[in-house]
Amino acid sequence: MAYTTHAPQLVSMQLERDVALVTIDDPPLNLLSRATKAKLRDMFLALTNRSDIRAVILRGSGTRAFSAGADIREFPQRILEGDAEQVAREGHQLIAAIANCGKPTVALVDGVAYGAGLEVALAADLRFATERASFALPEVTRGVFPGNGGTQLLPRIIGPARALELMFTAKPIDATEAHRIGLVNRVLASDSAQSEALGFAHHLASLPATAISSIRRLVRTAVEEPLVTGLDLEAQLFGEVFRTEAVKEGVNAFREKRSPDFKRTEQPSFP
Template identity: 40%
Template sequence: MENILIEKQENIAIVTINRPEKLNALNKATILELHEGFKTLNEDASIKAIIITGSGEKAFVAGADISEFAHFSEEDGGKLAAKGQELLFDFVENLSTPVIAAVNGFALGGGLELAMACHFRVASDNARMGLPEVTLGVIPGYGGTQRLSQLVGKGRAMEMIMTAGMIDATTAKESGLVNHVVAQADLIEFTKGIASKIVRNSSVAISKAIQAVNANFKDGVNGFEVEIENFGACFGTEHFKEGTTAFLEKRKANFK
């Protein structure tokens, strides 16, 4: 891995995009490494939560690497968006292991799209977020038009995309784009605190909950039916047996 760092701390993994000289901009190599990193961590039974952040103090991810696609044709552009969504953005959204974005600075373009693909977001107080693609004569292509409107509503999303403006962390929290805002020095520890609460719970049930919540935003999918199916599936798991037994025995569950 040349562009990302992976650190494991007990049941939590911290993925750091490590291109500070490029403000952690996403290029093809970084997207591929992130895919491989998330895939490996998702298959590691010891990892119950993943935090993703950017190196340095300036940027989470300041966008995509424009030099890689400035000469692309229409067909090339479509393929770029489709492949990127498949490899990283949709992949992260549907990962069975919870992924928390620790947004430590600028999250612009593909950077905000990556943060929005995560299951939820925590921002440092110096974070700035936006989708400035229309200034380049293009639109967000990694799910930004869809996920931003889901998170902040159609009107706010339209304004952010059409003006190409940035919003600060406080506005992002007020809009529902991020869950928490903390001082940059406290960002990782605060996010790890949330992750530590997650890892105490049933990873099997959490993966089913992720599927059920995501189903509500997929065309042609009945989220209530997915919830019913996944609810029932939980009853056949060892985690359900342990969780209910622990409750009845008035002890803490030990999910293996």
């Protein structure tokens, strides 16, 4: 009897109106091989120019893992070829593509988010976790350290001391602890997590795109630049936003005691 095998899709996307659901699609562990990272990077780069998409959910296929991390089966070849620095830079390209796609992004973590899987989730604006989610950066037990942006992203989110503890101990933490230390924004019931995350993303999609884009840029500036730089940019972008049709719609809706319809008045413009 002949059997047909199908190669994993690695990354897939579906649309729910103006929300894109991007899936790391290599179950059961959704490992981030070099090929998977490249496909995920290219998908987020393509999203940058999609004005019809106003919010993104990043998730893993199945319930066992958001992503269990890098594909360690590739490590011996990396050691042989001596190209680990290039591999790290490719990971940084993926992180940048997610962070700079211009859309508000929510990483929905169901199951494990370990190593590079957690680093990819860190690149999203927000992280929602199911009750069965767990998080870890186990790289030090393999003789290395997080090389896909984790050493830079994690301290910015939870502070340097907690980031060091997670990287030094390499021990997993559950969703409750991740929420306590600020790693995740919300812990959701497993059976309703998808619908709740989608509902939140649709809320984000209903907001004025230029204002949302400005908020994302300003918060990043607040973390990375001196206060005076952030305040100067805030004033500049505040002036730009006030010239958009979305402001007129928001003010008129308030005066008329109705819900604003930003999608009708504003064509998204995502830098």
